[in-house]
Amino acid sequence: MTVSTKNNIYSNFIGGQWVESSSGDVIKSINPANTNDIVGYVQNSTKQDLDSAVASAKKAQIQWKKLSGAERGQYLYNVANVMEKRLDEIAECATREMGKTLAETKGETSRGIAILRYYAGEGMRKVGDVIPSTDQEALMFTTRTPLGVVGVITPWNFPIAIPIWKVAPALIYGNTVVIKPATDTAVTCAKIVECFEEAGLPAGVINIVTGSGSVIGQGIADHPDINGITFTGSNGIGKQIGQSALKRGAKYQLEMGGKNPVIVAADADLDLAVEATIAGAFRSTGQKCTATSRVIIESDVYDAFKEKLLAKTEEITIGDGLKEGIWMGPCANKNQLQTVFTYVQKGLDEGASLVFGGEQPKGNEYENGFYIQPTIFENVTSNMAIAQEEVFGPFIALIKVDSVKEGLEVANDVQYGLSASIFTTNIAHMLSFINEMDAGLVRINAESAGVELQAPFGGMKQSSSHSREQGEAAKEFFTSIKTVFVKG
Numbered sequence: 001m002t003v004s005t006k007n008n009i010y011s012n013f014i015g016g017q018w019v020e021s022s023s024g025d026v027i028k029s030i031n032p033a034n035t036n037d038i039v040g041y042v043q044n045s046t047k048q049d050l051d052s053a054v055a056s057a058k059k060a061q062i063q064w065k066k067l068s069g070a071e072r073g074q075y076l077y078n079v080a081n082v083m084e085k086r087l088d089e090i091a092e093c094a095t096r097e098m099g100k101t102l103a104e105t106k107g108e109t110s111r112g113i114a115i116l117r118y119y120a121g122e123g124m125r126k127v128g129d130v131i132p133s134t135d136q137e138a139l140m141f142t143t144r145t146p147l148g149v150v151g152v153i154t155p156w157n158f159p160i161a162i163p164i165w166k167v168a169p170a171l172i173y174g175n176t177v178v179i180k181p182a183t184d185t186a187v188t189c190a191k192i193v194e195c196f197e198e199a200g201l202p203a204g205v206i207n208i209v210t211g212s213g214s215v216i217g218q219g220i221a222d223h224p225d226i227n228g229i230t231f232t233g234s235n236g237i238g239k240q241i242g243q244s245a246l247k248r249g250a251k252y253q254l255e256m257g258g259k260n261p262v263i264v265a266a267d268a269d270l271d272l273a274v275e276a277t278i279a280g281a282f283r284s285t286g287q288k289c290t291a292t293s294r295v296i297i298e299s300d301v302y303d304a305f306k307e308k309l310l311a312k313t314e315e316i317t318i319g320d321g322l323k324e325g326i327w328m329g330p331c332a333n334k335n336q337l338q339t340v341f342t343y344v345q346k347g348l349d350e351g352a353s354l355v356f357g358g359e360q361p362k363g364n365e366y367e368n369g370f371y372i373q374p375t376i377f378e379n380v381t382s383n384m385a386i387a388q389e390e391v392f393g394p395f396i397a398l399i400k401v402d403s404v405k406e407g408l409e410v411a412n413d414v415q416y417g418l419s420a421s422i423f424t425t426n427i428a429h430m431l432s433f434i435n436e437m438d439a440g441l442v443r444i445n446a447e448s449a450g451v452e453l454q455a456p457f458g459g460m461k462q463s464s465s466h467s468r469e470q471g472e473a474a475k476e477f478f479t480s481i482k483t484v485f486v487k488g
């Protein structure tokens, strides 16, 4: 057995071995809560490293796809058990590496374990249907076949759950994988891969190659031996990957940004709406693709809602997510912090009013981190950049409307369509929201950012390639249907 890390330098995992990159070069991963804290170093890999990982995955797939679903499932159960033992360590690493609080990363690790178990069970569930043939003496049915080698490209905002919700279904349906994690959270991903190794997966079934998006990410999109690409990240990069995949006829799946609205109707339970808006907008420092970023409020309750929202926002404690009593950590990286500042300026320039935050909090403990206060703008109109573009930070725009009907029009007036919530006690409002809201996830009297692992997840419009992840829906991407006709 080879070791994954030497002197805090993490290797790539290729063909069942931890190996250094042919570049001889590494990349530093730092703690966004304290930039003097180095979490580790990862390989700055080359195209040759990727080629070698793809070759291992391709070779391993020949045997892996021959196992029964139950056997593959047993491996995933084993990974889940290993991860459960290492939960605290993995969560702590993720908090140090991306900044969200320990409570959140522990929850995320538990989510990862539950996803592994869900897909382990999937290995024993049905894969096809019997379809009546017009020939009475024939049997016609569908079965599923794996794609082959799947390239997995992940972002930093859910450094544990996203790699797992892509890798687990890929493996259970008989594919092998090469993962390229976000560089900002590559150490956490290496630890996840260690769990697969510890669980005894055959060599080459899972491989990790770290490095830059433009070399390894683009390399995956272009690689002739990668049959499917599953990507979560920004809109621009996603579209580029889609085009590269399309050019060579590979299957692809893109999950991208959002500009998720919450509608607060005049008949809503305002305390519930405030609670959910705060959780949806500011948990994980607003860096969830399903985060609430627009709050659309009926004018009758606008002042009451705003007052309660500001009072609750005031209570948010900001700081190092490893510390007790901290509710919100820093932004995950310097770019993200800069993006939030840019949108604060844009909001002011556009004539919106800043009613909370917008600045780095004051105090010694904030000096070495990428901290920002929760930020709230009002007097926002739907055409402003802060109401149209994804910020990916703890940032909300309050928009006043005269009716739920107008609220729905505003809610739909963006290029994205990932998740959306309404707070109302009126059944007619609920039904029109369900029918008219263009979003992959519509939630009633619940925050925009809740997702359950056994249900399909994905967006409409510019938020996704219109495929769905998670739950049973994952089968559609990670397999191809084979229609079988048998005549004796």
Ligand code: NAP
Pocket: 153, 154, 155, 156, 157, 158, 180, 181, 182, 183, 184, 211, 212, 213, 214, 216, 217, 218, 219, 221, 232, 233, 234, 235, 237, 238, 240, 241, 255, 256, 257, 258, 288, 289, 390, 392, 418, 459, 463
């Ligand atoms: P990103 O910059 O698009 O990066 C995502 C992944 O793509 C990373 O692994 C990145 O590698 C890689 N990459 C970068 N440039 C590439 C290229 N030219 N070719 C191929 N791959 C490349 O996104 P991010 O900043 O990490 O994440 C934030 C974004 O993700 C937000 O827009 C958010 O909405 C979206 N997101 C969406 C969902 C969803 O399910 N809809 C979930 C989470 C996040 P490096 O890290 O090395 O740059």
Ligand code: MG
Pocket: none
């Ligand atoms: Mg990035």
